[in-house]
Amino acid sequence: MPRAKVARKSTAVDMTAMCDVAFLLLTFFILTATSRQPDPLDVKIPSSTVQFKVPDKDLAILTVGKGKVFMEIIGADVKQTTLQRMANLYSTSFTPEEIKRFKVISSFGVPFGNLKQYINLNAEGRTKFEKQFNGIPTDSTINGELFRWIKEAREATAELHGVDMRISIKGDAEEEYATVRKIVDVLQKQKVNKFSLITSAEAAN
Amino acid sequence: MAELDTSSGGGKGGKVRSKKQSTRVDLTAMVDLAFLLITFFMLTTSLSKPLAMDIAKPDKDEKNKENKFELKASQTMTILLGDKNKVAWYMGVAGESQPNVENYTELRKSLLDNKKKVKEAMGKDIIVIIKPAPGSSYKNFVDAMDLLNITKTNISAPAIDDDPAHLMDNEKQALVAAGIYKQ
Numbered sequence: 001m002p003r004a005k006v007a008r009k010s011t012a013v014d015m016t017a018m019c020d021v022a023f024l025l026l027t028f029f030i031l032t033a034t035s036r037q038p039d040p041l042d043v044k045i046p047s048s049t050v051q052f053k054v055p056d057k058d059l060a061i062l063t064v065g066k067g068k069v070f071m072e073i074i075g076a077d078v079k080q081t082t083l084q085r086m087a088n089l090y091s092t093s094f095t096p097e098e099i100k101r102f103k104v105i106s107s108f109g110v111p112f113g114n115l116k117q118y119i120n121l122n123a124e125g126r127t128k129f130e131k132q133f134n135g136i137p138t139d140s141t142i143n144g145e146l147f148r149w150i151k152e153a154r155e156a157t158a159e160l161h162g163v164d165m166r167i168s169i170k171g172d173a174e175e176e177y178a179t180v181r182k183i184v185d186v187l188q189k190q191k192v193n194k195f196s197l198i199t200s201a202e203a204a205n
Numbered sequence: 206m207a208e209l210d211t212s213s214g215g216g217k218g219g220k221v222r223s224k225k226q227s228t229r230v231d232l233t234a235m236v237d238l239a240f241l242l243i244t245f246f247m248l249t250t251s252l253s254k255p256l257a258m259d260i261a262k263p264d265k266d267e268k269n270k271e272n273k274f275e276l277k278a279s280q281t282m283t284i285l286l287g288d289k290n291k292v293a294w295y296m297g298v299a300g301e302s303q304p305n306v307e308n309y310t311e312l313r314k315s316l317l318d319n320k321k322k323v324k325e326a327m328g329k330d331i332i333v334i335i336k337p338a339p340g341s342s343y344k345n346f347v348d349a350m351d352l353l354n355i356t357k358t359n360i361s362a363p364a365i366d367d368d369p370a371h372l373m374d375n376e377k378q379a380l381v382a383a384g385i386y387k388q
Binding site: 012015016018019022023025026029030045046048049050051052053054055064168170171172173174175176177178179180181184188191193194195196197198199200201202 | 229231232233235236239240242243246247255256257258259260261262263264286337339340341342343344345346347348350351354355367369
């Protein structure tokens, strides 16, 4: 009796379906990814048990650390309008090229007078350049630069999107409360009494 | 995984048949690459967004500074945030009772206790005033606000009194005595 021959099966697996799924996921992640830019000011945020997530539009984030304040305006259109409004206030102007460059800068912390120079640097140069300054000047008068930035950003948001801009403070855990208070004072000066503090998650126990 | 050409080898004489080519393409390398990229994008997308703790501060009325909200002393608990991650709290009027110096884990129990006591004695909700003193860090402030959230002692909005000028002398003395005041 001849031995029953085992049919030799091909080891190749059909990859088509797997490939489809893989690329579908890939497309999804590429489209949802907002590349994370490194923060120029390295802060360690405190943790809390709140559940409310930071919104991702109509928002300005004030990063506080080492006594300095950096500002980040979310949304390219608001950023552009804010810059133009600030330029009007200080009677300067920015070229379209400079505006385009400013739109991709996440957070900045230089006095307005040095902003032009700052924009025209590359990413590495900016980090070095920022070290010379003490963040955005924070004197709480109505002519203070931080005051004006926030005010113009709020007005720009209201004008473009018709909503109130939210303001979040991202402070370093070890920062003295007095520094944070200075910024809160600037906010209260323009009747912003509601703002949020950015924290990381912590399990409630 | 190369495909084996399973089509029968050369014809036995006769007509020359065109070789039947396999239409299957090897996708392995493509899948490898796709998954590599997926992994990369998954890791770089910030999946866990930071959280926002909402703070509402009372309106600062610059014009009439006398327009103040009066509180019953026995209903209020004042928490002084001091140096070295410590707090000092007292009930009622400053200077009448010795402030209790505690750390943040102990504060939670005190908050719950005082909340219960006030509710039993007066049938009203406790009012908590937070005073960050010099030396307290931003983290301390966030922790204190978080504790109020956890213990639900913030039914009526907590009052944040962060003006250094409002830190009363006897409060300051108490902090200095406890060694948690930073000059």
